[in-house]
Amino acid sequence: MTAIKELGEFKLIDKLMEGFEIKNESTKLSVGDDCAVLDYKNKQTLVTKDLLLEGVHFDLTYCPLMHLGYKSAIVNFSDVYAMNGKPKQMIVGLGVSKRFDVEDMQELYAGMKLACDKYGVDLVGGDTTASLTGLTISITCIGEAEEGKISKRSGAKDTDLICVTGDLGAAYMGLLLLEREKKVFDKGGDDEPDFAGKEYLIERQLKPEARKDIIEALERINVVPTSMMDVSDGLSSELLHICKASGVGCRIYEDRIPIDYLTAQMSEDFKLNPTMAALNGGEDYELLFTVPLSMFDVFSQLNNPKVTIIGHITDASLGAKIISSDGGEHDITAQGWNSLAE
């Protein structure tokens, strides 16, 4: 165990950067100067940022530091893919309290390195500082996209198909499971948590992936979604963002929402409606996008990677609605995770 104060900021950064290699031609200058230098030539530049605070966004009781490093990178990559772009560089701001030692930070960075290697992203800079309480992680991701091929939230048109990748609600079920086991542990239960058969839910929560494969598949079939977002706050919240930004309405069908068998099963255990987990759970990091109706044949048959058509865009006057399995029509309301709301 090495205390961080023994190294100081600059030696700590040197140590954490060991093993990171530059993979992208667009990275002209990396860690070690006042700025990183990038050159995207004729491509456009995408920039996104996520701030993760201990106790608000993660709980180190059940989230290992390596997983946290991985996830904090992934959630940023996901935002770049959600514009139909490709993440290329990231910068890490770290606030560290005295509770953490050098080895802890190395674990966190090992997770980031795994993510960077898998997604082809360069870690090009950062700012590492002391914090009075807990761990603060601020990541900025920079990516590239071709002009005219960027999918914003604002491009959805009446009659467009609404598509979603993978399945929804599993990350939320994973969180509920982890919280339940934590409570057992806090009460002095000495049983090891039993997640047998539920690994998928835990993994969706602790080690999500970003949908690089979808962006590559869209490129192969030469489709640019008219609008796109990643599902981080919950399907409802993201749908409403697209409707608002595009000035349209939408109609989705409850029985079309892709929900994994395990998610449905766990929902039952928790006496929850699995549709509500999918609509409001969040942290799935799947892609929600719209394409013209003429794409129906392509997308209704897309199984690898899996894409599901869950409904269509309507005129704004028709509102944002979900048709439940019993045929009832309900307003979509955002009850997704919002750390600042009541």
Add this chain to the structure above:
Amino acid sequence: MTAIKELGEFKLIDKLMEGFEIKNESTKLSVGDDCAVLDYKNKQTLVTKDLLLEGVHFDLTYCPLMHLGYKSAIVNFSDVYAMNGKPKQMIVGLGVSKRFDVEDMQELYAGMKLACDKYGVDLVGGDTTASLTGLTISITCIGEAEEGKISKRSGAKDTDLICVTGDLGAAYMGLLLLEREKKVFDKGGDDEPDFAGKEYLIERQLKPEARKDIIEALERINVVPTSMMDVSDGLSSELLHICKASGVGCRIYEDRIPIDYLTAQMSEDFKLNPTMAALNGGEDYELLFTVPLSMFDVFSQLNNPKVTIIGHITDASLGAKIISSDGGEHDITAQGWNSLAE
């Protein structure tokens, strides 16, 4: 007074962004999507990040929120100028505890807007979230630079002149003054703090500026510094960074270090050596740069903006030295502010 939870994240962002306007052609898409979209055409892209944590980097007892907003933007702009670039966009990550209300955040953003307006920077995105304790500010600044005209830390050559802009040590004296008055206040002293005649020192600490004027002056006289940094941790620390990155030594002269009369006077009050304040105080946000010896005539006469030649670069074998006023030669050691060191 409006509680932040009454608005929630998205309405808060809408409110905070009121009055911000896009000023740069390179800003293609701003706040409101998964990413901001930038287009720097044939320019290169600079990226820098600073993380500011309450209790570590700022003390709200004496730092008004508007000043804090201004300063947190400026320290990032300064990093971009330090590469011989121009800041164009910034992204703000904010972690806010329940202690703060909507009006507090509006004050903070008013300060950022002042900085953005003065320096021609667009605020293009961010992430706003709850925090358990205190205020967390994470700013990423993106800027542009011409290929071949970027000044890194690594380009200083033997015999180059070492130049520094403005004067050094005043921000540190301002901090000592503020801390002294805070102690009086904490002890129940009911006198208003008396900063009469010392406004310059207080302003250097609470409302620093970035040296846009220097970068513009260098452009006018068509000079690209061989190396450059901004003085944020202290002159000693920055000189050692340049020497290490460039593989050179340096020799600076104590009596050449530009120190304002007020800084010298306050140092005496505090029984401190003003040279030590300049070498190790930090937060001056002046530029330290090197230029070829042939530039001597140009830079020895540069008074507006003020630039002082404080020494020259040497072979690495000669080490990094300061020649004191009495002619003695001393090693330069970094004792600058380092939140992670002992």
